[in-house]
Amino acid sequence: MLRTIGLMSGTSLDGVDAAYVETDGERVGRFGPSLTIPYPPALRRDLRALLDAAPGLHAEGRLAEDPGMLDCAHRLTEHHAEAVEKLGLPADFIGFHGQTILHRPATRPGERGHTWQIGEPTLLARRTGVEVVHDFRSADVAAGGQGAPLVPVFHRVLAEALPKPVAILNLGGVGNVTWIGPDGELMAFDTGPANGPLDDWARRSLGQDYDRDGRLALAGQADGAVLGRLMAHPYLDAPPPKSLDRLDFDQALRDSGAGALSPADGAATLAAFCAVCVGAAARHFPDPPIQWLVAGGGRRNPALMKALSSMLEAPVRPVEVAGWDGDALEAQAFGVLAARVARGLPLTFPGTTGAPRPMTGGQRVPAFA
Ligand SMILES: Nc1ncnc2c1ncn2[C@@H]1O[C@H](COP(=O)(O)OP(=O)(O)OP(=O)(O)O)[C@@H](O)[C@H]1O
Numbered sequence: 001m002l003r004t005i006g007l008m009s010g011t012s013l014d015g016v017d018a019a020y021v022e023t024d025g026e027r028v029g030r031f032g033p034s035l036t037i038p039y040p041p042a043l044r045r046d047l048r049a050l051l052d053a054a055p056g057l058h059a060e061g062r063l064a065e066d067p068g069m070l071d072c073a074h075r076l077t078e079h080h081a082e083a084v085e086k087l088g089l090p091a092d093f094i095g096f097h098g099q100t101i102l103h104r105p106a107t108r109p110g111e112r113g114h115t116w117q118i119g120e121p122t123l124l125a126r127r128t129g130v131e132v133v134h135d136f137r138s139a140d141v142a143a144g145g146q147g148a149p150l151v152p153v154f155h156r157v158l159a160e161a162l163p164k165p166v167a168i169l170n171l172g173g174v175g176n177v178t179w180i181g182p183d184g185e186l187m188a189f190d191t192g193p194a195n196g197p198l199d200d201w202a203r204r205s206l207g208q209d210y211d212r213d214g215r216l217a218l219a220g221q222a223d224g225a226v227l228g229r230l231m232a233h234p235y236l237d238a239p240p241p242k243s244l245d246r247l248d249f250d251q252a253l254r255d256s257g258a259g260a261l262s263p264a265d266g267a268a269t270l271a272a273f274c275a276v277c278v279g280a281a282a283r284h285f286p287d288p289p290i291q292w293l294v295a296g297g298g299r300r301n302p303a304l305m306k307a308l309s310s311m312l313e314a315p316v317r318p319v320e321v322a323g324w325d326g327d328a329l330e331a332q333a334f335g336v337l338a339a340r341v342a343r344g345l346p347l348t349f350p351g352t353t354g355a356p357r358p359m360t361g362g363q364r365v366p367a368f369a
């Protein structure tokens with residue numbers, strides 16, 4: 001077994017999750033401690049500004065040298081190094097996802113896709129003295145895959161003993177789902193917006209980072225007209241494979257008229273829309289799941305969990321019912337993925353990213369003694 005530390009900083013831009021896992025990439029020997037290092041407010045703000053600017057900078061070919069981007073990459077890497085130091089455990093590999101600032105997979109055959117995760121793997125290897133595995137998505141995108149989601153192969157390891165079919169739903173800034181069939185078949189894709197638009201709404205209407213415990217959403221009513229307009233978005237019916245950039249629905253949300261709703265009704269509508277997207281996702285599965293297991297920060301939002309329960313036919317429960325840690329799951333996944341890279345095992349599959357065949361990926365930066 002390899003001793004790994006997985007590091008994931010998700011689309012919510014709230015910080016970096018770190019988790020220790022002993023694994024050979026195909027099984028987990030032991031989970032160890034995990035922790036989160038929140039990003040300071042200034043870094044969150046700068047990352048958000050970078051996310052907004054990234055499409056324009058990319059189109060002009062200026063993203064790679066953008067001083068703001070380089071500065072953010074450096075600062076967030078320092079927080080990743082701090083997370084590893086705080087865990088304080090010896091490791092053979094670090095799985096370093098980096099911060100996604102732009103995700104544009106190819107939309108048709110022959111088109112060239114792009115996915116950008118920022119961070120300084122060499123700095124991280126120097127600071128920690130541990131070999132760093134990074135750049136998990138670009139080989140898949142270069143081969144015409146979506147480059148996301150990457151966690152499904154880890155979900156399958158976790159769910160080995162569970163009755164199938166089972167659906168594992170991650171509610172981060174964006175939602176993503178893994179359906180696992182009776183023989184371990186995988187179907188995975190991004191469902192739609194999850195906490196991202198809700199967080200933006202809470203920031204605007206409450207001046208808070210998020211709608212804690214869904215209090216605002218629970219006080220409102222979903223608006224049928226706005227919801228109807230959002231439900232017409234072509235992403236929902238599009239067959240998988242498919243994946244999203246954090247801001248892909250921003251224009252549709254602006255056009256939907258949601259901005260004119262009261263704070264509570266707006267939050268209720270966004271929570272309902274997240275659930276509608278998951279309901280639409282379920283229509284793509286080969287067979288209905290026996291249960292839904294929910295990971296990510298959204299499982300802590302009772303408004304989202306309630307909306308999901310009324311939308312879906314099977315029970316919807318946090319992953320903790322299966323004995324997993326819903327806050328550490330994505331970080332753990334990048335430990336397992338680092339081990340898979342080290343062992344030359346595939347990361348992505350036709351059923352997960354639409355890769356043409358099971359694909360290896362990732363790059364390695366050696367440890368500096
Ligand atoms: N108590 C809570 N009540 C309501 N929402 C919560 C609560 N705790 C966390 N959240 C939501 O969860 C979000 C963070 O989720 P998470 O850490 O899973 O996202 P992420 O990993 O950054 O995103 P992604 O999985 O898309 O990369 C917060 O921004 C917030 O919206």
Ligand SMILES: CC(=O)N[C@H]1[C@@H]2OC[C@@H](O2)[C@@H](O)[C@@H]1O[C@H](C)C(=O)O
Binds near residue numbers: 150
């Ligand atoms: C491009 C990118 O960073 N995508 C993230 C994002 O956050 C959730 C969803 O969208 C998922 O597709 C992915 O993250 C997880 C870790 C994944 O690749 O499985």
